[in-house]
Amino acid sequence: MRTVGLVVEYNPFHNGHLYHLQQSLKITGADAVVAVMSGNFLQRGEPAVVGKWARAEMALRAGCDLVLELPVAYSAQPAQWFAYGAVAVLDACGVVDALCFGSESGDLASLDAVAGLLADEPEALARELNARLRQGMPYPSAYTAAAGQLLAARGMADLAFSLEQPNHTLGLHYLIALRQLKSRIVPYSVRREKAGYNQADVTDAAIASATALRKLIAETGSWDAIAPFVPSYALEILRREAEAGRAPVDWESFARPLFHELLRLPPKELAEYAEVSEGLEHRIRRAAGELTEWRVAELLERLKTKRYTRTKLQRTLLRILLGHRKEWLTRERLSAGVEYLRVLGFTERGRQLLADMRKRASVPVVHSAARGDWAYLAMDARASAVYAQAFRKPDPADAMRDFRQPPIRA
Incomplete structure (x- = not known):
């Protein structure tokens, strides 16, 4: 079968x-x-x-x-x-x-070519990615820019479009994962x-x-x-x-338990949860205390910046809501x-x-x-x-x- x-x-x-x-x-x-x-x-x-x-x-x-x-x-x-x-x-x-x-294009060949280059996460990609993260770019934009630069350097700039749309990004990472796992599964x-x-x-x-x-x-x-x-x-x-x-x-369905956690925990303990980094714990506590009503949407609006996208912040709040600590979701454990x-x-x-x-x-x-x-x-x-x-x-x-x-x- x-x-x-x-x-x-x-x-x-x-x-x-x-x-x-x-x-x-x-x-x-x-x-x-x-x-x-x-x-x-x-x-x-x-x-x-x-x-x-x-x-x-x-x-x-x-x-x-x-x-x-x-x-x-x-x-x-x-x-x-x-x-x-x-x-x-x-x-x-x-x-x-x-x-x-x-995927947005259905162009498996182009995605696969990019995946073949990026699957081993070459040092050049990691270096460019980290440089952009230090500049304050959100991770998706930083990864796209770093990968695009690497592709251009290898004469594959015409394939960089594959990284610019969400289904292309997911598709690329499915193909990378197949390689990393040495899977026999054939992609379409x-x-x-x-x-x-x-x-x-x-x-x-x-x-x-x-x-x-x-x-x-x-x-x-x-x-x-x-x-x-x-x-x-x-x-x-x-x-x-x-x-x-x-x-x-929806998110507002969890407003009460979420704010209970945000106001109960001191910043030092908030910092122990996955996705909370670079002092975000202090920003979260401060914003939670400035709200006019207990709404998650308002909290997200107060927290959102060019660096911290709504999606990044939602994942952060979710890890706090669910009690997911950083040591549970390390690179070593996930891989x-x-x-x-x-x-x-x-x-x-x-x-x-x-x-x-x-x-x-x-x-x-x-x-x-x-x-x-x-x-x-x-x-x-x-x-x-x-x-x-x-x-x-x-x-x-x-x-x-x-x-x-x-x-x-x-």
Whole structure:
């Protein structure tokens, strides 16, 4: 059985995601799909609009056969570690033949050429990157500029465009990760159509970005507003979760526990959390004390500078909210890859994949946070407990769901 791997967030699942899934099967000739999906907290440092179990169910209804969780240690990271963690999950399965990702151009050859140059992180790249960071550039801009200079020096300046857009950046890092892990997985790319990754406006009758859909939900307070852009089963699941008080979730849902931590901890202790660096702890404490109301959006506006982008700050606040210390997320630990594969859901074909994985996976396959004492699995369970605090109808059972919920079956 030929299998394609997808790296997804599905926040929420929409028609563009369905197109990518269908095209991935088509161009790879795959019979089955393994999706590695972020849990309750996502790459840009945001909470998912609806929880991971609901999004896993959407994925299965759409045609994915097996949904595995990307640990929160990787899911709320810049592109480099997000991509590395996701590829590490797919590679550890032992059953994934291809990886298909979306990109703005669909130009896999150019991306692969750049990845071949940057995969070993040459000294020149590190030197240029550090120089730009010292100048106050945010990491994404610094990496793009440093890589672009290196490419120009190697006579490859015409390929630098690949680093300027978010899906190109992620795609590049997927390709780099495949090389670093010496994976046998073959990459493919599907051109992103009609809506950009972070495009906030709706410009098509049926395709809109997840960013635009979340904006519509927030502005209208109605799920009907996104009906033209999502499959009927996705809308059905979203409405069910909303009726149960489990959606929609956004950063303001965590204002109280976040500000509790920010005001409780002295700057010295804030500095011990991941993403807090260069005196940012003092800036955070000062800004928290100057707010006119307890709103995360206002805090982010006060903190934002040219150096500290909104995404960087969201990741920082998320690590504080979840209690993630720097020593848990070191380069050495992250580069060691995954120690387990967490199953969120599967179909009948997915059951066959799981049977194959028991023979071929390089790490254990687990169906519950109660099985195994890996540090990153415990982090995921705690993150789910924090996420449950955002629900409008609090239920202690939701906080412990990672220990009790069996994989979703479709």
